[in-house]
Amino acid sequence: MKALVVDDDRVLADLIAFTLRHEGFQVQLAYNGESALRLWQDDAPDVIVLDLNLPKLDGFAVCRHIRAEADTPIIMLTVRGEDDDIVRGLEMGADDYVTKPFSPRQLVARIQAVLRRAGKAQVTAVAQVGDLFLDSGRREVRVGQSVVVTLTRLEAKLLHYFMVNVGHVLTNEAIIAYVWGPEGGDRDMVRQLVRRLRRKIEPDAANPLYIETVSGVGYSLVDRQPMQ
Amino acid sequence: MKALVVDDDRVLADLIAFTLRHEGFQVQLAYNGESALRLWQDDAPDVIVLDLNLPKLDGFAVCRHIRAEADTPIIMLTVRGEDDDIVRGLEMGADDYVTKPFSPRQLVARIQAVLRRAGKAQVTAVAQVGDLFLDSGRREVRVGQSVVVTLTRLEAKLLHYFMVNVGHVLTNEAIIAYVWGPEGGDRDMVRQLVRRLRRKIEPDAANPLYIETVSGVGYSLVDRQPMQ
DNA sequence: TGGAGCTGTGACAAAGCTGTGACAAATGGG
């Protein structure tokens, strides 16, 4: 498990590194934003502990840059009381904020919580909504008592996103961001993917029961109870 | 998007509920652990804001119980300085800790960060004025106890603008700027759109109850109380 | 009183959205 620690206060950075190594992490240290971005690129850490106040390229810029390209969990460090900074950073994509001074124990616990969360979001999830049963690991779905159907990578990803947000409308933009990530995509790609997914799970894709179209907005998964 | 707020401090609980409702959440309140567990079971909230110090069944017990059975994101509230509690709660499965006192903005940003990591889409706006209920995400409106009506993109946009400014006259120019933006538009377009919206929400569009005309100026939404 | 302006309405053309088909390009596995 690799951590990148970024803080221009070398004493604090070393202390954090020591704490994390004690917890079993491999730690890389950066004392400014440029080094941080380089190490992030070269090393692909599992979590980043990122101080807000860095010389030149500050913590916000680093967070923005990383978040534009990856999902790496980011925990930001800030001085007590800077509410605006906390809100701004969280909205920008940070996962947590720890206010200096803090105890090493709390930092570790927060890192573990963030990793737990991030791991949960990625790992094989078995989801059930109404009579849809999805095994994300195997990329298999069963509708009620029908046979198991194998989905492609993107189909499974989309269905999972629908199921996590059952009952809510997912805009085309949100679907694109979730399924295709930073490279993005367009409406035509969404349309094709929805069509392919409907073909696999709907009893009649021309009259869908599960995946509803919301014209001009996107799509929504309906919670259909088990068919009798 | 549903939130469950648990705090024996009723004033604070109500304040949090108000804040979250303003962000578009549907909020359920519990003032003790037993009610919290019941509501969690019955209501399946998307996120739980859980105070540590509750009478009888405390926040830890509630967290432990929920975490044993579900992945629902849990944000715990604690009094400043209780490092042991924070670490203990995070290790037990809480997703985040917010220390009292805190700003509503920060709480919301932390909730959004946790939901984001869980793959949950952004909350969409719901609005209520009198007996008009608008779900902007689905582009659906319900008038009192009548059936849900689907609006077009522009109709929903206009109705939302009316509802946010209920009781105020919106000039044609303001409506044009809001609905059509930089490309602009003309009075005829406003007229048509108002007509179409009236057709969908007014019991009798020829004698409108909700959308009043202010000749030479624009239109205004009237706050009509629920019909008996 | 007549003309101008405003508002509501009807009707139709233009624009937009969605689903579908087909094929090329990209990807992954043996």
Place this chain on the structure above:
DNA sequence: CCCATTTGTCACAGCTTTGTCACAGCTCCA
């Protein structure tokens, strides 16, 4: 490397939404 599968791209059809124009009725003012 080859082949099968998946994904992306483009074209088209059908339906819905929006814009535009014409007209009628009402109000106000010179």
